[in-house]
Amino acid sequence: MPGAGQPSPGAARPRRGTELSRVILTPEEISQVQAQALAEYPAECCGVLLIRPSRPEDRLLLPCRNIQDELHTKDPARHPRDARTAYYIDPRDLLSIGRREAEGYRVATIYHSHIDTGAYFSDTDKRNALINGEPAYPDAVYVVLSVVEGKAAGAGAFAWEPTRRDFVPADLTLPVAAR
Numbered sequence: 773m774p775g776a777g778q779p780s781p782g783a784a785r786p787r788r789g790t791e792l793s794r795v796i797l798t799p800e801e802i803s804q805v806q807a808q809a810l811a812e813y814p815a816e817c818c819g820v821l822l823i824r825p826s827r828p829e830d831r832l833l834l835p836c837r838n839i840q841d842e843l844h845t846k847d848p849a850r851h852p853r854d855a856r857t858a859y860y861i862d863p864r865d866l867l868s869i870g871r872r873e874a875e876g877y878r879v880a881t882i883y884h885s886h887i888d889t890g891a892y893f894s895d896t897d898k899r900n901a902l903i904n905g906e907p908a909y910p911d912a913v914y915v916v917l918s919v920v921e922g923k924a925a926g927a928g929a930f931a932w933e934p935t936r937r938d939f940v941p942a943d944l945t946l947p948v949a950a951r
């Protein structure tokens with residue numbers, strides 16, 4: 773609550789703490805996502821972390837199904853890439869995410885893996901994250917995991933920076949400001 777006036781000692785403080793920062797992914801969540809990325813190699817994996825603000829916050833990791841291969845097989849002209857270089861979240865998973873959002877959860881982290889290449893935020897990743905030039909989930913942090921030759925090879929986090937109007941690297945292990 774910026775600009776809310778004088779601090780009222782005590783009352784406002786704990787709430788502020790939970791509102792102002794959160795960890796992008798906990799070590800346990802990172803290992804779950806890594807395990808998924810390795811299991812689905814050489815296809816890109818994808819999923820989201822949902823958070824419901826409360827004390828302690830309610831975190832829900834939701835691995836999603838990448839249906840890119842099915843789309844590519846059905847219509848290669850429209851979907852030239854297969855799951856090795858792209859991901860497409862199963863619409864059924866999007867429905868589950870929508871149901872959770874109705875329960876008060878919000879999308880905090882959106883992750884996917886890269887196959888045999890680095891954990892960078894590609895032009896395609898950026899394009900997919902924007903709708904008419906605006907971020908689809910301005911509060912969400914994107915996490916990219918690199919899997920090279922079947923082994924975990926690093927991860928990167930990228931957050932929307934409104935003043936630069938671009939996604940900039942964030943530290944995966946440190947709390948980020950909730951916006």
Ligand SMILES: [Zn+2]
Pocket residue numbers: 884885886893894897916
């Ligand atoms: Zn990507």
